[in-house]
Amino acid sequence: MVLTFKLEIVTPDAKAYSEDVDMVTLPGVEGEMGIYPGHVPLLTELVPGEITVRKDGRDYFIAVGEGFVEITADRIAVMTDMALRAENIDEAKAEEARKRAENRLAEHLDDEEAAIANAALAHSLAQLKVKRRQLPH
Amino acid sequence: MASTRDIVRRIKSVRNTAQITKAMQMVAASKMRRAQQAALAGRPYVALMNEVLGSVVFRAGDFTHPLMEKRGGPKRCLILVSTDRGLCGALNSNLFREAARFEPVSTVFVAAGRKAAQYIARTRRKLAAEFTYKDAPLFGEARAISRFACQMFLDGEVDRVDVLSTSFVSTLVQKPQVRPFLPIGEIKPVAAGLPEAESELMRGATEFLFEPNVEMVLGALLPHSLNFQLYHILLEAKASEQSARMVAMKNASDNASQLIKDLTLDYNKMRQSNITRELLEIASAQMGMG
Numbered sequence: 035m036v037l038t039f040k041l042e043i044v045t046p047d048a049k050a051y052s053e054d055v056d057m058v059t060l061p062g063v064e065g066e067m068g069i070y071p072g073h074v075p076l077l078t079e080l081v082p083g084e085i086t087v088r089k090d091g092r093d094y095f096i097a098v099g100e101g102f103v104e105i106t107a108d109r110i111a112v113m114t115d116m117a118l119r120a121e122n123i124d125e126a127k128a129e130e131a132r133k134r135a136e137n138r139l140a141e142h143l144d145d146e147e148a149a150i151a152n153a154a155l156a157h158s159l160a161q162l163k164v165k166r167r168q169l170p171h
Numbered sequence: 172m173a174s175t176r177d178i179v180r181r182i183k184s185v186r187n188t189a190q191i192t193k194a195m196q197m198v199a200a201s202k203m204r205r206a207q208q209a210a211l212a213g214r215p216y217v218a219l220m221n222e223v224l225g226s227v228v229f230r231a232g233d234f235t236h237p238l239m240e241k242r243g244g245p246k247r248c249l250i251l252v253s254t255d256r257g258l259c260g261a262l263n264s265n266l267f268r269e270a271a272r273f274e275p276v277s278t279v280f281v282a283a284g285r286k287a288a289q290y291i292a293r294t295r296r297k298l299a300a301e302f303t304y305k306d307a308p309l310f311g312e313a314r315a316i317s318r319f320a321c322q323m324f325l326d327g328e329v330d331r332v333d334v335l336s337t338s339f340v341s342t343l344v345q346k347p348q349v350r351p352f353l354p355i356g357e358i359k360p361v362a363a364g365l366p367e368a369e370s371e372l373m374r375g376a377t378e379f380l381f382e383p384n385v386e387m388v389l390g391a392l393l394p395h396s397l398n399f400q401l402y403h404i405l406l407e408a409k410a411s412e413q414s415a416r417m418v419a420m421k422n423a424s425d426n427a428s429q430l431i432k433d434l435t436l437d438y439n440k441m442r443q444s445n446i447t448r449e450l451l452e453i454a455s456a457q458m459g460m461g
Contacts, residue, residue, distance in 0.1 A: 044219050
């Protein structure tokens with residue numbers, strides 16, 4: 035029997051992803067976590083990075099921002115501020131966003147602005163990571 | 172009896188007003204589309220957040236967070252979310268009618284939006300702080316309000332916090348709604364998730380892991396979810412405001428064109444009778460001379 039479970043990724047702008055999948059690897063605050071159906075219920079923080087989804091024997095990649103993950107036996111609920119599938123990432127734009135964020139960080143910023151710039155940098159880095167890992171194929 | 176000139180003057184002024192209301196209707200309509208979209212797009216996130224929060228608070232066991240502490244004291248705080256500007260129909264009056272039900276002595280108010288601040292000042296209630304938010308609310312603006320409320324709660328100045336705002340139902344319907352904000356313990360899993368959560372209670376809650384630990388995760392999740400909830404409330408309030416303004420301005424434009432029609436009819440009747448009278452005068456004068 036092939037076990038699947040539901041992966042739901044929602045962002046403040048939209049429901050980004052909702053499908054039955056075989057396995058998910060995601061960037062938790064304690065490191066990468068591989069999750070199979072029937073996992074022990076777990077709640078953790080998500081850090082910017084990439085989510086790998088295995089579905090029907092193929093891997094899909096999704097760039098995500100910060101957020102939270104709730105794992106139950108039959109569902110993974112991901113709440114994050116960004117979710118972009120690899121095919122939707124514009125590498126040039128992400129690269130530009132990275133440079134802009136780095137330049138912002140070089141200036142004198144108060145905490146609030148620095149946090150925004152840091153988040154933007156993390157977002158663009160996550161996108162670049164996902165996009166570039168696809169190239170060698 | 173008004174002369175034709177008076178009627179012409181009135182038609183002109185009504186037409187000017189109609190032009191303005193028409194323009195405001197257009198502006199509100201375009202803002203409305205954006206605001207509605209933003210509010211609706213955020214709903215799945217809020218729903219999921221509430222669901223997770225509900226099940227987590229329920230499963231966290233003995234762990235309590237200061238923001239979850241139920242004190243049951245009489246001191247309340249109401250965050251009143253209104254619009255900045257008027258001309259949006261009965262939106263604010265409906266809201267304030269709801270607000271009037273809160274005990275003025277034991278409730279302190281936090282105003283978001285200029286109209287709320289004016290209302291609180293006018294009715295001589297206690298105003299703790301006034302915040303503003305833009306046409307496209309920013310997350311930072313919501314966070315400022317939510318932080319302020321949390322601080323008051325943690326300092327023990329108030330025992331519970333509610334939010335009164337307008338929630339968006341459709342372009343024609345918006346209704347004022349009071350939502351509990353703090354303490355968090357009152358959050359329930361959304362309606363559909365409720366029976367499931369209860370049945371789990373019967374089975375003895377399943378083991379629930381927190382990584383790295385419950386303090387860290389809830390310490391981050393709780394404030395974030397409060398901030399986001401308030402952010403979404405602002406989005407809904409904005410969507411309601413623009414919808415209500417659009418409808419109010421449309422009604423005003425329609426009324427104006429009806430009024431113009433009636434006045435034009437009066438004007439033509441009067442002009443006609445004037446002409447008839449003049450003709451009669453000429454005819455009778457001629458007969459007199461002949």
